[in-house]
Amino acid sequence: MSRYSKDWQQIALTIKDQAGWRCSKCRCQCLRPGDPTKHLTKSERTKITLTVHHHNRMPEDNRPENLIALCTSCHLSYHNRKQSNIPPGQLSFDF
Numbered sequence: 872m873s874r875y876s877k878d879w880q881q882i883a884l885t886i887k888d889q890a891g892w893r894c895s896k897c898r899c900q901c902l903r904p905g906d907p908t909k910h911l912t913k914s915e916r917t918k919i920t921l922t923v924h925h926h927n928r929m930p931e932d933n934r935p936e937n938l939i940a941l942c943t944s945c946h947l948s949y950h951n952r953k954q955s956n957i958p959p960g961q962l963s964f965d966f
Contacts, residue, residue, distance in 0.1 A: 874930040882933050883923040890940035892921055899942045922946045 876882070884904075892903045901921035902908065908916050920943045927937055941949070 876931070876933060879930075879933070882938070886923045886935070886938045887921050887940050890921070893940070894921065894942035894945050895939050896941055896945040899944075901942055917943050919943075924949055 887901075892901050893899065894901060899919060901919045902916065911919075921940055922943060924939050924941050924946050925932060925937055926939060929937075
């Protein structure tokens with residue numbers, strides 16, 4: 872059973888929209904839904920994919936103040952510094 876709420880995709884989309892599709896840490900401009908990506912490699916797409924991180928590492932807690940929009944690199948850095956409940960190898964990103 873997933874620890875994420877059924878409306879997680881919509882919550883995450885809202886957080887990304889509010890961030891202007893920029894990483895809140897490094898300010899990288901990330902891909903928006905519908906942006907052309909055929910000219911990008913998978914690695915390039917991954918680098919500019921925006922994700923949403925839970926500050927308190929609890930996927931059930933979707934209060935806006937607990938959520939932050941991060942590019943893939945910055946999100947993984949939080950997890951690599953053991954600031955997460957999910958090992959980096961278990962993270963998945965939609966492309």
